[in-house]
Amino acid sequence: METTKAKKKNGLFFKFLDMIENVGNRLPHPVTIFLLFSVAIMVVSHIAATAGLEIDFTMIDRSTKEVKDVTVKAVSLLNADGIRYMFSTAVKNFTGFAPLGTVLVAMLGVGVAEGSGLISALLRKLVLSTPKKLITMVVVFAGIMSNVASDAGYVVLVPLGAMVFLSFGRHPLAGLAAAFAGVSGGFSANLLVGTIDPLLGGISTEAARFISDGYTVAPTANWYFMIVSTFLITGIGTFVTEKIVEPRLGEYKGNETFELNELTSNEKRGLTVAGITLLVFVGIILALVLPADAILRNPETGGIMKGSAFMAGLVPIITLFFLVPGIAYGMASKTITSDKDIVNFMSKAMSTMGGYLVLSFVAAQFVAYFKYTNLGTILAVKGADFLKATEMTGLPMIMGFILVSAFINLFIGSASAKWAIMAPVFIPMLMRIGYSPEFTQIAYRIGDSTTNIISPLMSYFAVIVAFAQKYDKKIGIGTLISTMVPYSISFLLGWTILLIIWFVIGAPIGPEAFIKLPM
Template identity: 75%
Template sequence: MANAKQAVQSSRKGLFARFLDMIEVVGNKLPHPVTIFVLFSIAVAIISHIAAAAGVSVEFNMVDRTTNEVKLTTVQAISLLNADGIRYMFSKAVANFTGFAPLGTVLVAMLGVGVAEGTGLIQALLRKLVLSTPKRLITAVVVFAGVMSNIASDAGYVVLVPLGAIVFLSFGRHPLAGLAAAFAGVSGGFSANLLIGTVDPLLGGISTEAAKLVSPGYAVAPTANWYFMIVSTFLITILGTWITEKIVEPRLGEYKGNEKVDLHDLTAAEKKGLRAALISIVLFAVLIALLVVPANGILRDPQKGTIMGHSPFMDGLVPIIMLFFLVPGAAYGIFAGTIKNDKDVASAMGKAMASMGGYLVLAFAAAQFVAYFAYTNLGTILAVKGAAFLKATGMTGFPLIIGFILVSAFINLFIGSASAKWAIMAPVFVPMLMQLGYSPEFTQVAYRIGDSSTNIISPLMSYFAVIIAFAQKYDKETGIGTLISTMLPYSIIFLVGWTILLVIWSFFGLPIGPGAGMYLPM
């Protein structure tokens, strides 16, 4: 009987593994990722022209993200193949590239990371980590750190994802499994956190305006989903750890690449350098705190005195992250003897930039595709049509909530920005679910589940090309198929597990945030 059960389990595992292998093989038989993004751009141009010629348009209520007012908006498909569209493609090619959100973030942060890596600081820290951390905890630490990184906006994509690969490699494990674990935490668990992040007040403001369509005095606080997201942090960490160790890593097998991490004990010079790095980072943290913590801090919003939102601190996170690596990297190099003069620092920065050549080519193609999709309004039209379809089904209760989560997850494949999607969907679903007795806070938390879960399998996600470039360091054959097949188990299980958590939460009628219940007060 036991053998029969094991055979069935083996068959099931084999079926799922074969499914993932098929996705990888089909995906990787496609052309180079750069070529794929070019083909996607051509497809968008053709589809946009057909849609514009057919007069495809949508009319809907939308929250203006600048004024937070609800406005009736009409959006029409715009062709890329008429005179204006062709002018746009030629005149905006450079602007699309330089304005591509991940580009500046990655390159500026890599200046600091390059110094920390070039001087030997990162390698020394990793050896220290390997020698002092129990092996069984490292996966959970990587996933948890990824989830928590969204408090610093997009920093996790640039810092933690490649670091996850290096950490796993230093433990003798497959680096792509570490990369996947970090990416799953950073992007798949984007909404979860133990703290209130930048996305909370943004979504809360949009939900407030959508709720006013039914109840003019209603306000959704930035802390509206806090309790649920605290529990979600641990859920995503547990699920991410299990998926990495039971599905992803066994499927990847043993790493046979050329990248290695030296695991010898720290030398006296290295220990001296680490002490200097620690002192320098503490002093740097104190300096930043002095600029942020006081009520009149220089890096607070000059008008509102706030830290979150568009304050100099949040807008300046990228250079702060760069200095967070550059300062201790330089301090380590000076005291460990790996830096002799300023030329060594500049050389380390130059080497970091040289390693990004392949990414720059990929980013140029990806930037055009993302910009074309936005210009043609195809993403907005898909979002509105999807919302209208769900509303037209006439579902109520939890079937409607689950349908809403699935529609959010599907639309997320085409529109990466959480606030852009919510600005379109909130005026439809917040009032609709309020009529059924559900609070705007509950609708918002259901949206966030769908919005996060499919980030990691969408080529339209801004940092998707970045992750492929990081992965190709360890396996040059890595393509879109490899990444999607590796991340798909996370996406499916996060979506299912997170939805089950919401159902359980609803069953017990727990508050989802301070003063925020699931249902509207009678």
């Protein structure tokens, strides 16, 4: 049965969302849409290349952190080289598509945890022990905190958010949206320093040295602001889910169900054994990471976050995080009697990913074409040049910078790739009028995070569409974007207001990091 929509709200904003959904869903299947996007890139790239479109700019190499002058030209996909590129890289584009391996490998463990009954038992225990009014907040907050583990939240928490809401008798797409909003829209909020912080800090450091030799932007440069942002985004995400998204979706009448029964003695025993097993597994991982000479640290630097086997192996660790307790639960609760059951659970999980594989193939080509043609880079540089040409100063400049970052983020998904282009322009420019690189970096991160959830170019967007189609086979890009627009707008407004308040107060934005440069 198809998902129904409650049209109780007739305000202008709801009509606007309905218009986005209707227009978007009248478009072809998402696979066809990405195919059409790819064709459009071919045509536009050829026109731009024929016209001789090129730009000169200064950027920072993300791997070496060296400053270099770059000339970028639009590259055609319809000349001889472009046609050879499309044929010769089609397979590599697909197999190298970042979300593909992450999702498939993680699903091996998730499939066992789900097939053995562990996830169902955990959800029922959650429903029976958690106040219903807190569940939305928990889902959004968990999504934000998952950012510390890189892309794990997209694979684990987004589908889990849908299952949690379904178990509470609520619309699963609202749970999926809440988790997606936390994971992706709240990308620059966290109580902990994550993997992106040292990367952005390194780029900011090199840009700051255009003006001040020896200036260093630490990975903790935005930490205080991120901590407060975590509670802000959790609150906004909860409000938008319960007051806008869920009422608009209405009652779920799809085929997916969740039966709320009391746990049996076998299930209780299974949860106990699974919990003990999980603690042992976590202990082993900590022993491989925490000691100064631990095996999973970077053997050259001794670091954990950069160049370590721990970060490189995060996906298989996540797989084992579900696989090990899943097997333990199944054996204790007697849902697993042999190794054949484990393989069958994995196979069943893989069999549900057929539609995702097809979507990933065309989405991977589109993203690769966009990068090959340099159209995203040209858009980013032109956007930066436009804002610079306005000659705004102070808060108007900062707010304009946030909006430009948000707009460019629709076309370039990588936060570090955009920052490598924009930092050499805006950090020196704002340092000259007294603003610190740390403050400029915060403004960029706000814009970068808030439009992740409405950009089809975001690498995990196809993944979210596939997860949503489990609950509504006919769902299209229009439904997903219209569902996420309220989060995007609310996060952008709320975060900008927080930045203005912080600016007025003049509080530190991180340890030894301030809004304005010392005189």
